[in-house]
Amino acid sequence: MDLLLAASKINQQSKVSISGSKSETNRLLLLQALYPNLVLENTSNSDDSEVMAMALSNNQQPTTNNQIIDISHAGTAMRFLTAYFAIQEGKEVVLTGSARMQERPIQILVDALRQLGAEIVYEKKEGFPPLRIRGKKLTENKVSLSANVSSQYISALLLIAPKLENGLALTLQGPITSLPYIKMTLALLNEMGVQTSFVENKILIKPTTNNQQPTTIRVESDWSSASYFYSIVALSEIGAEITLSSYKKNSLQGDSVLAEIYKTFGVETHFQNNSIVLQKVANHPPSTIHHQLNHSPDIAQTLAVTCFGLGIGCQLTGLHTLKIKETDRLEALKNELMKLGASVSVTHDSISIAPSAKINDGIAIDTYQDHRMAMAFAPLALKTNIIIKEAEVVSKSYPSFWEDLKSIGFQITEQP
Structure with missing residues (x-):
């Protein structure tokens, strides 16, 4: 199943319930x-x-x-x-x-x-x-x-x-x-x-x-799944807001570092009644960011796509385990970002993306039987039309992902 994600804008004050980690x-x-x-x-x-x-x-x-x-x-x-x-x-x-x-x-x-x-x-x-x-x-x-x-x-x-x-x-x-x-x-x-x-x-x-x-x-809700909504808010206009349930301030999950990392992109996290409220409050990210992700490698794909969507550069390191995941995630990221117009280089444990102001429109993203490839690239629909190939792969970790995106305003249609 291939899905066309048309350039979208999220609904004001959206809410999503995410299943356990x-x-x-x-x-x-x-x-x-x-x-x-x-x-x-x-x-x-x-x-x-x-x-x-x-x-x-x-x-x-x-x-x-x-x-x-x-x-x-x-x-x-x-x-x-x-x-x-x-x-x-x-x-x-x-x-x-x-x-x-x-x-x-x-x-x-x-x-x-x-x-x-x-x-x-x-x-x-x-x-x-x-x-x-x-x-x-x-x-x-x-x-x-x-x-x-x-x-x-x-x-x-x-x-x-x-x-x-x-x-x-x-x-x-x-x-x-x-x-x-x-x-x-x-x-x-x-x-x-x-x-x-x-x-x-x-x-x-x-x-x-x-x-x-x-x-x-x-079980606390999954922070890796929350990463895609952090990316969505980061790529949205100031004032965008999404509430996600249910999360703990003192989380056991390493990917909860998202709350700190996404401040760089103007996204604030507020903990309220076992939920988190993500708000876009600023729009002045640095020209390039650097992060060592050896303790949270599962958010590397999301973070790389966020940076590309915002037109800023990034250097992400500590990613040696990504080569033995569902696919070689570093090579997969490089291939798909380059199709979109990015200048990318990878090593055995890092990825570097140069700042870029242009995103190629209507590109079909190969997902390599990797759920995170499909979900990490989906937020780019806030910037351009994009096709996600074999989109059903998201069921590996987040079966209701596409329905949840529709519920917050994404325009998604199945390709013949």
């Missing part, structure tokens, strides 16, 4: 599988979370040996479920995914789980899914791994740690990427009553194998 939901779904007394509210309605929930519910069935579990494009589910199935004693599964998923590396996590005693075999290419996992009791508790890779490897280990007989002593080697996501995982474990410590480069998790008291956790 995919990052929090997927962590909590795994914890709920380990601790059934956990009750969850406001969970994500994303494809990724539904895939995660389905895989975990299938595991509750009596006959799960040699079961094939296909998580499609869901990278978080692949990492978390690899760890989860490694501790399901007496059960054997083959964990697989889409063609792209079978190109995304997982050896660092597999090696770490093997250090703990896990039994995992590569079914095809060494270091990549699909994986044959034979669940067993893991008694080892010391493991080291590189910290400058996807934080999901680290979180996968932390989530199963309370169920390990001797807990977990994890040593992180080198600079840590996406630190807020590690802290999110630890905070959710703490909320479950698990004892943790994180000092310098060492994380300790105490074993908590007893049944927990009934606990209810309400």
